[in-house]
Structures are given as C-alpha cells and as structure tokens.
Amino acid sequence: MRIGYGRVSTRDQNPDAQEDALTAAGCDRIFIDKASGKLASRPELDKALLTAREGDQFVITKLDRLGRSTKNLLELSEHLRSHGVTLVVLDQGIDTSNPAGRLFFTIIGAIAEFEHSMMVERTHDGLAAARARGRVGGRKKALRPRQVELAQRMYDELGDDGKRKHTVQDIADELGVARTTIYRYLERA
Known part of the structure; x- marks a missing residue:
C-alpha cells in the first residue's frame, strides 16, 4: 500500500497541490496536517505512521513537509525502516528502499536543515540591523x-x-x- 502524507505550515495555506501529487503517485490513503513542522504534535502524521505496515511505501512530495530538522527526518526514516516501510520523496526522487536512496535522503535532509538555519540567521541579522537603526519590531502599544x-x-x-x-x-x-x-x-x- 502507498500511504501519502502532506503538511501545510499555516491554516491559510492550501494543501491541494500536495494532495493532487500524492493522488497522482497512486497513494491509497492520504493524510494532511495543517501545522508547523516544529510542532511535536502532528495528528495526521501519527495516523499515517500507525497505518503503515511492512512492505508499504510512505510517500511525501518534499522532504521539508515531513520535518524541519535532520535529526527528526532521520528518526522518522529510521522508524519507517524498522517497520519495513520505505520512504519515497517525489520532488527529490528519493526512494529509501536502496542504499543510494538512503544516502541521498540523509544528504538532502542535512541541506534542508542548513537552508532553514541560514534563513533564521538572516532574519535575526536583519532584525538586529533594524534595531541598530532605531527601528523596533513588534506590535504597537494599544495605549499611549x-x-x-x-x-x-x-x-x-x-x-x-x-x-x-x-x-x-x-x-x-x-x-x-x-x-x-x-x-x-x-x-x-
């Protein structure tokens, strides 16, 4: 069985593109979370993991839809592997049923985490530069x-x-x- 999983970060985002790609990939069941990747609780991911059985394929559209940190991605990959479930990432062409796919998965996961860390660092640098120029972020005070x-x-x-x-x-x-x-x-x- 092919189990599809998708995630959007906010309630405003639309998961239709992911759902369409998972359907086109032949997924028998599809689970979609509307939650940040940093949240520990992703109920649809939990359901999808419980549904997966030995010999199944766990299909996602992009690596960052499964998790934000390499550690988390590797833990989920190991969980799937230990239950005899292979991970397939459509956009990156990853299939962990073979050694090359597992290696590529690890490298891509590390790059995704690095990219996220760089984005966070640039945001912090931009906020520090704005503060140095006297601009303060955040919501304006309701009362003077x-x-x-x-x-x-x-x-x-x-x-x-x-x-x-x-x-x-x-x-x-x-x-x-x-x-x-x-x-x-x-x-x-």
Missing part, C-alpha cells in the same frame, strides 16, 4: 502613556457611594480598546 494615565485615573475614581465611578468596560469604550487591554495596563500599574 497619557491614555494609560487617564485609564488609571478613571479606574481609581470613586463615586459618592464609595464605589468605582467607571467600569472597566466604560474605560475601554472611552479609549476605543478591549476590556482585556485595560486590564493588562492596570495590572502593570
């Missing part, structure tokens, strides 16, 4: 310092009955933010 002061004053203000004059919802409505934002800023103060 003056608004935080106003929120705190409104929150602390008591009515004639000794109870709070303004509810957190009143403060949030006044400043145009969610209640949770007000709570977050009040906790910091």
